[in-house]
Every structure is written in C-alpha cells, then in structure tokens.
Amino acid sequence: MLTTSERRRAYKGPVLFSHGFRVFFLLAGIWAALAMILWVIFLATGTPIPSRMIGTDWHMHEMVFGYSSAVIAGFLLTAVPNWTGRLPVLGWPVVGLSGIWVAGRLAIFVSEWLPAVISPLVDIAFLIVLGAVLAREIIAGKNWRNLKVLGVVALMAISNGIFHYETLNGSAINGYGIRMGVGTIVSLIILIGGRVIPSFTRNWLVRQGPGRLPTPVNRFDAFAIAIAIAAVLLWLAAPEFVGSRLLNMIAGAAHAIRLTRWAGWRTVAEPLVLILHVGYAFVPLGFLLLAISGGTQIPHAWMVGVIGVVTLAMMTRVSLGHSGRPLASTKAIVALYGAIILAALLRITTEFLPHLNYLLYISATMWIAAFAGFAIAYYPILAKPHK
Numbered sequence: 001m002l003t004t005s006e007r008r009r010a011y012k013g014p015v016l017f018s019h020g021f022r023v024f025f026l027l028a029g030i031w032a033a034l035a036m037i038l039w040v041i042f043l044a045t046g047t048p049i050p051s052r053m054i055g056t057d058w059h060m061h062e063m064v065f066g067y068s069s070a071v072i073a074g075f076l077l078t079a080v081p082n083w084t085g086r087l088p089v090l091g092w093p094v095v096g097l098s099g100i101w102v103a104g105r106l107a108i109f110v111s112e113w114l115p116a117v118i119s120p121l122v123d124i125a126f127l128i129v130l131g132a133v134l135a136r137e138i139i140a141g142k143n144w145r146n147l148k149v150l151g152v153v154a155l156m157a158i159s160n161g162i163f164h165y166e167t168l169n170g171s172a173i174n175g176y177g178i179r180m181g182v183g184t185i186v187s188l189i190i191l192i193g194g195r196v197i198p199s200f201t202r203n204w205l206v207r208q209g210p211g212r213l214p215t216p217v218n219r220f221d222a223f224a225i226a227i228a229i230a231a232v233l234l235w236l237a238a239p240e241f242v243g244s245r246l247l248n249m250i251a252g253a254a255h256a257i258r259l260t261r262w263a264g265w266r267t268v269a270e271p272l273v274l275i276l277h278v279g280y281a282f283v284p285l286g287f288l289l290l291a292i293s294g295g296t297q298i299p300h301a302w303m304v305g306v307i308g309v310v311t312l313a314m315m316t317r318v319s320l321g322h323s324g325r326p327l328a329s330t331k332a333i334v335a336l337y338g339a340i341i342l343a344a345l346l347r348i349t350t351e352f353l354p355h356l357n358y359l360l361y362i363s364a365t366m367w368i369a370a371f372a373g374f375a376i377a378y379y380p381i382l383a384k385p386h387k
Helices: 004-010 020-045 055-084 092-109 118-140 144-168 176-206 219-237 242-260 271-293 300-322 331-352 358-383
Strands: none
Touching (some): 055 118, 055 144, 055 300, 144 176, 176 271, 176 300, 219 242, 219 271, 242 271, 271 300, 271 331, 300 358, 331 358
8 A cells, every 4th residue: 555655756647636725726716706607697687596595595605615615625635734744635535525516516506406405415525525534634644733623624514504404494694504604714714814824924024124023922812812703603693682792893803903913014015915914804894894783694894805805815825835836926916816805895885885786796796807817817826737
C-alpha cells in the first residue's frame, strides 16, 4: 500500500483534483454566478424552477448551503493538511466529494421530480462525507486540537437538515435552519478571520517599513468573540427578544473596534490585504442592522457582505498562494473586489429603500460579474499546472 507521500508523487491525474481547494473554489465561483442568474430569471419572468422549494427558499439555500459549503470544503481541505503535517487529499476522493456536491445542487434544483426525501438526503450527504474525510485526516495526523473544525461541518449539516425540514413543512424564510447556517458561517469568519487578517496584515506591513501594526490578540478579542457568539445564539433562539437587540448592538460595536485594531487603513496599496478588512467590516454592520431591524430578517450585510466579500477574498488569496503564484493583486482581481463590494452595498441599500427594485438587479449583476469573473480569471490558476 502506498504512503500518502508516495500517492502524491505518483499522482498523474488532472491538476484540478490535485488539491481540494482547486475544484471546490472553481465550483463555488461557477455556482455563485449561475445560481444568481437563475434567480434573476425567476424574479424577472416568474418562471418557476422544478424544485419543491419556493423560489426564495431555493435562493437562500443555494447561497448558504450550496455555495458556502463548497468554499468551506475548499478551505478546510487546504487548511487541515497544514495543521496535521499530512499531504493533501487528492485524486479520486476529491472527485467523489465534488461529485456529491454537484449531485446535491442538481437534486435540489429538480426536487419536484423526485421523491420528497431524496434531494435532502443527497444534499446533506456532502457535509457528512466531508466531515468523515476531515476526521480521518485529523485523527491520522494526531492533530487532536483541530477536531473542533468538525463541529463547524456538523453545525452546517444540522442547519441544512433543519432547513430541509422547514421547507417540507412550508417555508424556511427566516427560519431556524437559515439563521443557524448564516450564524455558523459568520461565527467561523469571526474566529478564523481574527487569526488570519491581522496575521496577513502584519506580514505585509512589516515589509513596508515602520508604522502602526495590528494589535496582538488579547482579552479584548476574547470578549468580542464571546459577545458575538452569545448574540448569535440569542438571535437563533429568540430573534425578537429585546435582549437580543442589546447584545447585537454590543457585538457590533465590539467588532467595529476590533477591526480598527488591525490597522487596515495602512493596506490600501495592496488590495489582497485590504479586501479582508473591507469584508470583515460587514460583520459589525450586520450585528447593528439586526439590532435596528429587531432580528426579524437576516441582514444582507452578512448574506452578501460577509459571505460574499470575505469568501471571495479568501478564495482569490488562497488560490494564488497554494498554487505557487506570488501574492500580488492584478487589475482583474481589483475589478472582482469592486464588483462584490458594490453588490453588497446595493443589496443593503434596498433594505432601507425597498421601492428601488432596480437596485436588486444591479446588485445581482455585480454579484454575477464578481463570481463569473473569478471562475474565468482563476480557471488557469486552479485547473492548469503552474509553469
């Protein structure tokens, strides 16, 4: 039986399946654009999709549990080998995982033509199999402290299951499943972002000469994380409770302060770093919008801002670094960032000016441009060998 390193050296298959981030980031970009195109067509023409989910439910599900799950898979399949010291999962296991993810997207889209239980089972299977693959790698590498990442995958799977249950019994709009899924992703970005954003920022600023550096992690970060998780949990349990509004306000203020401690304003010259700070800014904005709205609606500052901007920022950076290319932005990358930021700002604006319906279509167009642009610009990086 070949060892992991021997399998790596012996691998002669497509570059796309030589590392998990390659195929999953490419699939995520393609699906983010395609799913939004389908959603715009549905809105503009009223043409129904052949899904058991109503249109809004399908749209929310595919952004949170379709697109985001692919990004999480790509990120964790990249991070876990770094944590465990083992070489990446590659070849047929990656083909199988990506195949299950694609099957989930198809099963949800045509679920009206299938028995009621089929599409939920196929869809949830992806997160379960992903968790099993990651558990094997972590246990084999005896990297026990990172078993906690399995909790994120488990929470996403449970959230997805709840979402499916709610759709089979009516609608999942603003239900427990979608709130739990979004809350899990935002919490993950708060935890991971709080480690990588100041780290990447410090590494870049040190090379620029003397000046303000990110504040080292201290008790304030622990407080900000704790209050954010408490706010998310209370929002899940009792979104309209007055105490939830208060916690959301405190969490918003805490994370706005946390962001200022990372000296992001000094990174304007490097968009690959600056975009991380811009994306994280939507975290406190989302908390504040929850406090203002009373928690009844999921803020698009999180749905488009955090999930859209931060994940695109991470995909563009990770893809460059792990494919052996220099971490330097290009005009195409800057254009992608501009499009996704504009998409987020316009979508948030419609929450306050709902009569400006045309802004929804402009926002959707910018989203499509950002992710279709990512898939086109990054296809050679993700699917072809680096010479």
